Amino acid sequence: MYDAVDRILIDRDSIADRVEQLGQQLVSGLRPAAAAGRLVVLPVMTGSLFFTADLLRHLPLSFRIQPITVSSYPGRSTTSQGIVGQTPLPPGLDGATVLLIDDILDSGRTMGHLCEQLKTAGAADVRCCVLLRKDIARAVEVDCEYVGFDIPEVFVVGYGLDYDGLYRNMPDISVLKSSVIS
Ligand code: IMP
Numbered sequence: 001m002y003d004a005v006d007r008i009l010i011d012r013d014s015i016a017d018r019v020e021q022l023g024q025q026l027v028s029g030l031r032p033a034a035a036a037g038r039l040v041v042l043p044v045m046t047g048s049l050f051f052t053a054d055l056l057r058h059l060p061l062s063f064r065i066q067p068i069t070v071s072s073y074p075g076r077s078t079t080s081q082g083i084v085g086q087t088p089l090p091p092g093l094d095g096a097t098v099l100l101i102d103d104i105l106d107s108g109r110t111m112g113h114l115c116e117q118l119k120t121a122g123a124a125d126v127r128c129c130v131l132l133r134k135d136i137a138r139a140v141e142v143d144c145e146y147v148g149f150d151i152p153e154v155f156v157v158g159y160g161l162d163y164d165g166l167y168r169n170m171p172d173i174s175v176l177k178s179s180v181i182s
């Protein structure tokens with residue numbers, strides 16, 4: 001156990017099991033778009049790095065992976081600041097079915113904002129997939145079809161999730177110690 005964390009919330013085996021189930025769900029939902037050559041996968045970096053890598057290996061479908069980088073919790077903040085930095089969307093989204101993947105749905109601002117942008121860019125269908133969904137009242141309602149786990153309102157790190165850029169490499173998802181948050 002790392003010093004910075006209080007307790008494990010979701011251990012690595014539970015993550016792996018759930019990611020495999022989600023993969024099966026995604027395969028049935030996305031097969032037609034993939035067969036038509038219309039599927040584009042957009043992982044939101046950096047938080048969804050590990051989730052994306054594990055999830056997509058359960059998708060025996062044909063698609064391109066086009067990561068975008070978004071920052072919404074800069075530095076040491078633990079409450080959503082809205083999108084503060086984003087790389088441009090990839091070209092060629094007109095008529096595409098887009099699978100948007102993020103680590104966690106919190107205020108909904110990140111996914112909500114990206115969904116709007118993707119529709120403006122001509123995406124025919126945008127599907128949202130998150131590993132975690134916080135049980136809070138969302139500032140922006142997002143229709144998220146694929147959700148790994150619902151979690152309480154705690155600040156978590158590990159399996160891609162960070163605090164001030166750290167702890168992403170922890171294999172389990174853990175609750176950060178309040179003494180670490182400054
Ligand atoms: P939203 O825009 O408020 O929904 O925030 C989503 C983004 O905030 C995610 O992509 C994460 O990067 C970050 N985030 C939200 N909650 C947590 C958390 O508990 N730990 C680490 N990052 C978080």
Ligand code: MG
Pocket residue numbers: 044045046047048070072102103
């Ligand atoms: Mg993120």
